[in-house]
Amino acid sequence: MRLTYLGHSAVHVETGDYSLLIDPFISGNPLASVDVDELTPDYILITHAHGDHVGDAVRIAKRSGATVVGMVEICRALKPQGVGTHGMNIGGFFGFPFGRVKLTPAWHSSSFDDGRYGGMPTGIVLEAEGKRVYHAGDTGLFGDMQLIGSLGLDLAFLPIGGNYTMGPEEALEAAKLLRAERVVPIHYDTFDLICQDPQAFARSVTAAGAGECLPLQPGGTVEL
Ligand code: NI
Ligand code: MN
Numbered sequence: 295m296r297l298t299y300l301g302h303s304a305v306h307v308e309t310g311d312y313s314l315l316i317d318p319f320i321s322g323n324p325l326a327s328v329d330v331d332e333l334t335p336d337y338i339l340i341t342h343a344h345g346d347h348v349g350d351a352v353r354i355a356k357r358s359g360a361t362v363v364g365m366v367e368i369c370r371a372l373k374p375q376g377v378g379t380h381g382m383n384i385g386g387f388f389g390f391p392f393g394r395v396k397l398t399p400a401w402h403s404s405s406f407d408d409g410r411y412g413g414m415p416t417g418i419v420l421e422a423e424g425k426r427v428y429h430a431g432d433t434g435l436f437g438d439m440q441l442i443g444s445l446g447l448d449l450a451f452l453p454i455g456g457n458y459t460m461g462p463e464e465a466l467e468a469a470k471l472l473r474a475e476r477v478v479p480i481h482y483d484t485f486d487l488i489c490q491d492p493q494a495f496a497r498s499v500t501a502a503g504a505g506e507c508l509p510l511q512p513g514g515t516v517e518l
Contacts (some may be wrong), residue, residue, distance in 0.1 A: 297449065301325030301384050301512035302484045303347060304489050305429060305451060308327040309422040312336050312392035315360070316418065316451075319349030325484055327513035330354065339395065339420070340364035341431030342404035343371070343412025346484070352377055363395060367413030371406060384414060384428070393422030398442055401432035419445065425518040427451070428472065432481065435464035447474035448518050450505075453481035455488030459504050462495040469504035476516065479509045 297397030298306040300325050307314040313335045319331040322345070330350045338351050338392055348368070355362055355377040362372055366381035373379045380388075387394040397416040400506045404412035418429045419442065450472050453459035459481050460468060469477050477499055482490040494508040499507035508516060 295425050295518045298515045299510040303480050317345045317347040320410045334358040338362045342415035343406045345407045350493050365413035400431045402432040411446045432459045443472035449476045449482050450474035454479040454490050455482040457487045466498050469499050475506050477505045
């Protein structure tokens, strides 16, 4: 499995013959490392309805034919815009052709930019090729991350920007609870309010023995 950080919370996952995007905020993202019209995913996974996470999902899905996966309320809102959807809710796994997905809790909010309710905000656990990846979405710190970690995680994407989500201190505690082998910080430096030092965060994770922290530049890749 190859995972490429695209900036903000956007991640491109290549697994087997499948291409997946998580939270494809590309055209409005000053840090985006790719051209939105070059992405041809088979599936688009969305953590919550905020504009910096739904992003270009409809534009990309209409062109590539990707199926949008996320909370039922998000799917209900996007389906009339002409995209295929697979609605889920917080709970158990569903098996897709590329692997399994489950939605986890996240402490945040979730409405579309026009105010429509987007259901509960979520994190995502993705299993494929015998690997397990957690993308926390936007969230504050919560103790049940320990339960998510008990699945055994190869990689965790954790927001460190503060203000809207966990900052570096909370994300360090999250890394300790999750016990993932690798940690990649996300959701920082995109806007003035969420500027952080990912190298300092990485040093704190290493010092705590909370996994190998990889502060990826947009376009940077991890192979699992
Ligand atoms: Ni958000
Ligand atoms: Mn966000």
